[in-house]
Amino acid sequence: xxxxxxxxxxxxxxxxxxxxxxxxxxxxxxxxxxxxxxxxxxxxxxxxxxxxxxxxxxxxxxxxxxxxxxxxxxxxxxxxxxxxxxxxxxxxxxxxxxxxxxxxxxxxxxxxxxxxxxxxxxxxxxxxxxxxxxxxxxxxxxxxxxxxxxxxxxxxxxxxxxxxxxxxxxxxxxxxxxxxxxxxxxxxxxxxxxxxxxxxxxxxxxxxxxxxxxxxxxxxxxxxxxxxxxxxxxxxxxxxxxxxxxxxxxxxxxxxxxxxxxxxxxxxxxxxxxxxxxxxxxxxxxxxxxxxxxxxxxxxxxxxxxxxxxxxxxxxxxxxxxxxxxxxxxxxxxxxxxxxxxxxxxxxxxxxxxxxxxxxxxxxxxxxxxxxxxxxxxxxxxxxxxxxxxxxxxxxxxxxxxxxxxxxxxxxxxxxxxxxxxxxxxxxxxxxxxxxxxxxxxxxxxxxxxxxxxxxxxxxxxxxxxxxxxxxxxxxxxxxxxxxxxxxxxxxxxxxxxxxxxxxxxxxxxxxxxxxxxxxxxxxxxxxxxxxxxxxxxxxxxxxxxxxxxxxxxxxxxxxxxxxxxxxxxxxxxxxxxxxxxxxxxxxxxxxxxxxxxxxxxxxxxxxxxxxxxxxxxxxxxxxxxxxxxxxxxxxxxxxxxxxxxxxxxxxxxxxxxxxxxxxxxxxx
Amino acid sequence: xxxxxxxxxxxxxxxxxxxxxxxxxxxxxxxxxxxxxxxxxxxxxxxxxxxxxxxxxxxxxxxxxxxxxxxxxxxxxxxxxxxxxxxxxxxxxxxxxxx
Amino acid sequence: xxxxxxxxxxxxxxxxxxxxxxxxxxxxxxxxxxxxxxxxxxxxxxxxxxxxxxxxxxxxxxxxxxxxxxxxxxxxxxxxxxxxxxxxxxxxxxxxxxxxxxxxxxxxxxxxxxxxxxxxxxxxxxxxxxxxxxxxxxxxxxxxxxxxxxxxxxxxxxxxxxxxxxxxxxxxxxxxxxxxxxxxxxxxxxxxxxxxxxxxxxxxxxxxxxxx
Numbered sequence: 001x002x003x004x005x006x007x008x009x010x011x012x013x014x015x016x017x018x019x020x021x022x023x024x025x026x027x028x029x030x031x032x033x034x035x036x037x038x039x040x041x042x043x044x045x046x047x048x049x050x051x052x053x054x055x056x057x058x059x060x061x062x063x064x065x066x067x068x069x070x071x072x073x074x075x076x077x078x079x080x081x082x083x084x085x086x087x088x089x090x091x092x093x094x095x096x097x098x099x100x101x102x103x104x105x106x107x108x109x110x111x112x113x114x115x116x117x118x119x120x121x122x123x124x125x126x127x128x129x130x131x132x133x134x135x136x137x138x139x140x141x142x143x144x145x146x147x148x149x150x151x152x153x154x155x156x157x158x159x160x161x162x163x164x165x166x167x168x169x170x171x172x173x174x175x176x177x178x179x180x181x182x183x184x185x186x187x188x189x190x191x192x193x194x195x196x197x198x199x200x201x202x203x204x205x206x207x208x209x210x211x212x213x214x215x216x217x218x219x220x221x222x223x224x225x226x227x228x229x230x231x232x233x234x235x236x237x238x239x240x241x242x243x244x245x246x247x248x249x250x251x252x253x254x255x256x257x258x259x260x261x262x263x264x265x266x267x268x269x270x271x272x273x274x275x276x277x278x279x280x281x282x283x284x285x286x287x288x289x290x291x292x293x294x295x296x297x298x299x300x301x302x303x304x305x306x307x308x309x310x311x312x313x314x315x316x317x318x319x320x321x322x323x324x325x326x327x328x329x330x331x332x333x334x335x336x337x338x339x340x341x342x343x344x345x346x347x348x349x350x351x352x353x354x355x356x357x358x359x360x361x362x363x364x365x366x367x368x369x370x371x372x373x374x375x376x377x378x379x380x381x382x383x384x385x386x387x388x389x390x391x392x393x394x395x396x397x398x399x400x401x402x403x404x405x406x407x408x409x410x411x412x413x414x415x416x417x418x419x420x421x422x423x424x425x426x427x428x429x430x431x432x433x434x435x436x437x438x439x440x441x442x443x444x445x446x447x448x449x450x451x452x453x454x455x456x457x458x459x460x461x462x463x464x465x466x467x468x469x470x471x472x473x474x475x476x477x478x479x480x481x482x483x484x485x486x487x488x489x490x491x492x493x494x495x496x497x498x499x500x501x502x503x504x505x506x507x508x509x510x511x512x513x514x515x516x517x518x519x520x521x522x523x524x525x526x527x528x529x530x531x532x533x534x535x536x537x538x539x540x541x542x543x544x545x546x547x548x549x550x551x552x553x554x555x556x557x558x559x560x561x562x563x564x565x566x567x568x569x570x571x572x573x574x575x576x577x578x579x580x581x582x583x584x585x586x587x588x589x590x591x592x593x594x595x596x597x598x599x600x601x602x603x604x605x606x607x608x609x610x611x612x613x614x615x616x617x618x619x620x621x622x623x624x625x626x627x628x629x630x631x632x633x634x635x636x637x638x639x640x641x642x643x644x645x646x647x648x649x650x651x652x653x654x655x656x657x658x659x660x661x662x663x664x665x666x667x668x669x
Numbered sequence: 670x671x672x673x674x675x676x677x678x679x680x681x682x683x684x685x686x687x688x689x690x691x692x693x694x695x696x697x698x699x700x701x702x703x704x705x706x707x708x709x710x711x712x713x714x715x716x717x718x719x720x721x722x723x724x725x726x727x728x729x730x731x732x733x734x735x736x737x738x739x740x741x742x743x744x745x746x747x748x749x750x751x752x753x754x755x756x757x758x759x760x761x762x763x764x765x766x767x768x
Numbered sequence: 769x770x771x772x773x774x775x776x777x778x779x780x781x782x783x784x785x786x787x788x789x790x791x792x793x794x795x796x797x798x799x800x801x802x803x804x805x806x807x808x809x810x811x812x813x814x815x816x817x818x819x820x821x822x823x824x825x826x827x828x829x830x831x832x833x834x835x836x837x838x839x840x841x842x843x844x845x846x847x848x849x850x851x852x853x854x855x856x857x858x859x860x861x862x863x864x865x866x867x868x869x870x871x872x873x874x875x876x877x878x879x880x881x882x883x884x885x886x887x888x889x890x891x892x893x894x895x896x897x898x899x900x901x902x903x904x905x906x907x908x909x910x911x912x913x914x915x916x917x918x919x920x921x922x923x924x925x926x927x928x929x930x931x932x933x934x935x936x937x938x939x940x941x942x943x944x945x946x947x948x949x950x951x952x953x954x955x956x957x958x959x960x961x962x963x964x965x966x967x968x969x970x971x972x973x974x975x976x977x978x979x980x
Contacts, residue, residue: 724897
């Protein structure tokens, strides 16, 4: 079978899995739904591998195939096909998405075991994987937007999965609204592309673009900026990032899949895919790069003071995606994608470990209450350590190689881009500090009461179920988390998934060691051929210098964290006292939520209220109610004829007869 | 007499019957007026039959008589049933079918 | 002769419409029917005239007499509930008469102005009619006999049941609404839900014992 045929199968499997889990929720027993979901995505992964093998059989220049099922809309100059585009970039994304998704499905199989909405969860999760694959495999902008929108919906459905929690539904709505803003940008960009280039198809657009546009012409800059709006909303970059921390209201597997490994990387994929357009609009590319840099730093600083475990990891995600955005904006496409892959591994792993710990803490997510889990949960703490080492770019781990790849490229490009290198390393330092802040606060030390209970009895603490954000007491029925909590040590499926990811987090970097092998770069190279930026390749020597600097910084960061949280635990307290204003500023997330509320939300609500009072009430309601009243009046007038009196009916009858007779008399005379 | 006199007479009787239906409220009288109208029709039929020279009109008139008889039977049966149920014998008070 | 009979017919008709007591209306109709019989004779339709007297004036009117005697109806109130009816009806009548007369008098039928063609001797005799009935109009003849049968059965059905429901029928309180409400036709609050057939005077309720 050809690569495209396998690709269609890749799309089909999770879709079928989603439908089966959704429709069969009465018929299929609970665990079977989980198995079906996991199997579906696993099959998709295998089909992806088969497509890869198939693709590798082609010579490098011709490793791109488009295939379409049918013409979706073909009239008046539009020619949109339901088509996919299989090339190294899409297969790369497919493998990352399906691979990590399979492991996360496996994790959820155990983690969501006692939840009343088990079927619904796996149906949504499979649907999400399907939409993400659709996004990645799309061969034209229309299908991309379709996948984009589906992914947004799936994210909404999964964030507000525990739908009877008010905080969860609000978070879901927030995420969806911000995503829709991004969708608008994307759709407008697509319109502009069609207007300028006359097609939605990738191959045609990317061929024609260099001929039609001059460098930095305002149209292409506008297109790229609109694409960026979409990308940033999806990937939680400034200023569209406020939904991501709130999205932690969803179950941990959701955070791990959507908000670490896959959905938030859609923006990065978009920029990489449309790199041709961005190279024609360097202004937009620079704006993207600087936004990514800003996000990197802002998110890193916020993560330093976050006390909610999942939210801290969420800000870390934001920060790392900032790295990826910087990477694909300045031209380090393969490096950016490599970091995407390694980040998927270790971030998913970190979320999984966090989920395990939070389960042990009976859904309490505050790290102030957590201590001593190193002793209580051996496996989880080892997994967390692996993930953290990779995140902090400890030498030898996957994160080490991938992050520094990007920074080495920035150095090589030189000029203004050295800012990225410098600030990128600053960011790496902050990353190391906040990562190991979490590690050193949660794992070592005298066990907290939940951990102690685990050590002593081997059972989990089960307090009254509470909403972790507001503290109010909750139910455990449908729409809320289930009554049981699952930790990795007791659930084999969780253990298996985390083990695989730990291995990958530690060792996946070795596919791309500078000077030794460059599997990722050489695989992805054909995608960017013809691009002047992608041709810049840092030399082995400069790469190793970068790696050395990175290693040093990572070690320093870990050391700082160790000193502040293990050796001298009173230091953070004193720092907070002394720099109180800074701490408050960071703890309030740089006041972005408040700013958006003031600048966007309140004016919008005011406009809505005004429109309701003025236009809606008079014009729309007037039309509708007026019509209703007119019809009603007319009806009552006509209704008066039927008064129930036989004699009046007889009268009418005879009147009619007389009238007819008159008519015939007149016409026949 | 010319046939047209009979026809005019027939239409006169017909209209008297029609007006009677419209004016009277007792069901019995209404049925009687209905008989008037039917008989007017019969007269017209027989007149035409004589005018054409054909006896088919008379046969038709006979059939009309039979139908009238049946209708009277059923109508009076209804009337008797209404009376038995102690409902008012007044066409205006039986108006459940109002819209 | 024609005019006498005509005046009799019209007089009878007006009597039917105008009489207060329904019994007088019946009598007026009988007079009317006899006049019509005379008119039929004038039109050489002997058999129809005879049938008119025997069937119509004889049987049907007797039936009416029986019913009027049984029902014993009195007069009607003067107040007219339908606005405009008393005014419009005569107007309509005049209009109708004028129209029909115009239709008749101005029609193009040639024979109207004459007595009609010369007819053979047996025109309108029972023999002639009988032949027609049994030869040309056999099907209508049989159909009418069927119709008569159905009417007879219908009469029996209508007259038959309700014996046990007559006096203290549970539907009766609901029937009272037809007297008082006259309007909405909704059952009073205390009435239990009835089957659709119960409220109407015609259809027998299925719970009724069959009275063959």
